[in-house]
Amino acid sequence: MARKEYSFYPGCSSERLTSASNYMVSVEAMCKKLDVKLNEIPDWNCCGASIGYAEGGELPRHVMNARNLAISEQVNKGQDVVATCAACWLGAKETKDRLAEDSDLLAETNEALREAGMNLQYKGEQEVRHMVEVLIEDLGYDELKKPVVKSLEGIKFAGYVGCQTNRPFGIAGESFENPKYLDRLVEIVGGEPVEKYDQKVTCCGGALAFSEPEKSQAQIKKIIESAYDHGAEMIVTPCPVCQMNVEVYQGQINKRYGTKFNIPVTYYSQLMAVAYGGSAKDAGLNGQIIRAHRLEEIAAKPVR
């Protein structure tokens, strides 16, 4: 039996052949080493993400999240719900909070839920948590350090926390303006965090990277520029939207602004998967459009 078990909400971007499939691969490798078991919520659906509100409104959005939570209550009894995606976590947690404080909304949600299969009823029994919370609060930094067999020594990382893992809920004990946990995770695997990364919690534009590309790319430019200015070799983030936006638009930003950006953008779980002795494939490094060569080299070395 695994040390810890959770009811897992992977989210749309974690599926095979989707934008954050490499995140998922590395999370699996990381959790295996940490002896953490993730029990996927059967037939989970989309959380509505951050722009679902426009067409989806209020109740339909909450009903979508409540369906996942209700299935989880029914199938993965007694477990906390864990999401790896910032938007999934936020959406689900927001629904839980809102339904806890509004009994009318809760009754309406359950009325709608009855229309779906599986005879669902949302009770609000389980906590909704982010993977980072599980790592820090349930396992703790010391436990996270134990499986480290390779050091990422000599690599300087700009820890880009972004928005939705940080606001409005954030990680307990961390400040909204300068959260430190990502830097701590970098230190645990032997890397060097950029101490004064001033764009740590700047918004990448989120979904507006699609609809307002110029405005979003101006944001992304600041995030990357500051990483370079502080001597970072790579950016690391806990959020799939941040990862994608900051990585894939570098070519377009270079064209627009005459910059020469080419900086890898990785997930915390990829650093941990490599430090825990996983191969480049285990860490999903083949999913980087801008290859993280230094990490690949470390992953290729035999464990001493």
Next chain:
Amino acid sequence: MGDINTAMTEQYRNDFLKEVEANVEEGQWVKMCMQCGVCSGSCPLGPAWEHPPQEIFMMIRAGRRDEVLKSESMWMCTSCYNCIVRCPRELPITHIMHGLANYAHRLGLAPKMNPTRRFAKMFWKNLTKSGRVNEIELSVGLYFMDGFKTGVARAWAMKDIGLGMLKTRRLNPFGFVTHKGCKDKKGIQKMLKKAQEIEDRRKGFAA
């Protein structure tokens, strides 16, 4: 939709604040704004807002209904939640902006060509079709939303990104056909239909 707009205008007469409190998500908080402007100064896309949140709050109280609901402003929200965590009165500003945008959209007053409104609409349609987002359909749909010719130009401009995603196996080229989504698609759609009915009834949108 025009009829609903007329009905709402008649029902609330000149009291736009009351209308917002009744029909907009978290609208009951609007009157609590003390006009400090921290939200406007904290917004990453602040300069792009015709009327930043602080102004929107004052305009609601001043009954400037059309100017608020027809504004592009709320559609600039990136959902970064900076305004929420910094507001000294702890107003759920992000949700109010979302709520206003949704309300304006429901009334048919939101700017027709606003790209975020159009993308959001496409996004919701995409995710509710199968219960999960189909990324290839979403991105191709976005490029081609203004017709074939512009679509080809947009897709060409994005080709390096698309190829990068394909090569790294982060995009499914066959997703149009192979995307499965949820097993209980029908149930999810029935559930959403019901939720919409309930919400429409509560907010006075029902016929």
